[in-house]
Amino acid sequence: MYLGAAFAVWLFDEVSPSGVAWLRCLGAALVLLAWRRPPRAAWRGRPLLLAGTFGVVTAGMNVLFYEAIARLPLGTAVALEFVGPVAVAAIGSRGRRDVAALVLVAVGVALIADVQLAGSPLGVLFALLAAAAWAGYIVLGKRVALADTGVSGFDSLAVGFAVATVVLSPLALGTGPVWGSGELMLLGIGVGVLSTVIPYTLDQIVLRRVGRARFAVLLALLPATATAVGLLVLGQVPTAGEGIGILAVVAGVALRSSEGSRKGGQSPEEPP
Template sequence: MSSPTRPLPGWSVPLFFIVGAVSQYLGAAIGVFLFETIEPATVAWLRAAAAAAVLVCWRRPWRVRWTRHSLLVTAGFGLVTVCMNVAFYESISRIPLGTAVAIEFAGPVAVAALGSRRVRDGLAVLLVAAGVVLLAGTQTRGQSDVSADVQWVGVALALIAAVMWAGYILLGKRVADTGDGVDSLAVGMALGAAVLAPILVTTQSLRDASVFADPRTWLLGAGIGVLSSAIPYALDQRVLATIGRARFALLLALLPATAAVVGAAVLAQHPSVGEIGGIALVMLALVISARAAPAAQGPAAP
């Protein structure tokens, strides 16, 4: 086995997380250019496959001595991660991005609520929930042009993504605790992309197989994979090796704020007053949770 991952200094954890979040949403902005010609699930698969290729070449995980148990956990982690991305991409093709993000936060918020024992963390979870509700309410206004059926399918897919997100946190902490988190991430992403390839590639081929002959598809797919998966998920493993699941789940609440900044800078999507209010509640929750928190805590109770 490789040497255990050294925990990060406590002060640097938010910085590592923000860098990963910015990278993730820059990749999402690239993905917007592919949705017009490629199935959202195919974009998610391209993202996973590209990330797996980069991570495997970087980490060379065949040097690690794998056990049957570690491979099973790693495979589960990879499948959950890829399925989370597929469900989320399919969701945002049917409902507004902000609405999907808000619904998806039900997963990490649930993990934080179940994994916390401090009153301070309980208050933080309530504030996160209030911020997510405010963001959802703001995003769903003025969407009457979208049919009810399509909206409900999108909501259901976002809820599936929320469940998968919770699984990503739980399984991600387990692989991080082994000290080989990034190696497990590389193998897991590769296994997840390989298992789902026959389904997702066949579906896209039946709709329009010509996209696979377009170099733009692979170039943009590679960019999405590196920015949205390889970089942020590798940084996640460093963060998860330092802190517990509950604090990690609350750190995930930084994503709406990061998405708003990237959306304004890249896509000219300026947040409304309601969105700013929701983001402010989330940020307040993070400040409350961070105060007097231990520098590094062990695995939180599931």
């Protein structure tokens, strides 16, 4: 995920943020279609509608987030975007243990991201819209993973990103320099593979096994992972606040996960 983000940052010098997001979608679609070769049933009726909606919402989330980090510090944008999964987890919570886990995660994310009030209002708007799209991704992703349409979640991913690539094709206008550079094209495909194909495929596996609320809390590990990658790869030493934030996030995830395990691994808001 974060190697893909690094590739995206390199591309920002040559391509617009929304253009990079479209290239990410295109790269993911090409790889997934070549891998899965979805059957005809995946391209019509309800399976197509569900997959297409999921793909457009997911790609839109990426576009909004890239536009946000082009205007805001990365930490601020990440913190604002986490409003989405935290809200999903809050809606699915039933007990005090869940609430305590969510409070720990929220505090941890805020500390890691080092939320700032500085930044453009437009950037804040993009980040909040990305948060809403992320919430939609979680809800729709669960439906795609468990859909009884006869089409696998992986095939739906391929169809969804193909549809999103077409729907969002006007954004390709911001990718001009890529088509004359093999290196930039390779980076664009790399963003799609690392930031979309691998993590979203893993999401489909996880979403089959856990509920939306538990999945949303587990997503809070992302800023902790980002901090670790920054330390190991970029030499960015976390501050004391970030260190406390990592511990708070891990504690919240452990608290929520242990509750799910105690109930037999099933999230309370999800059917067997």
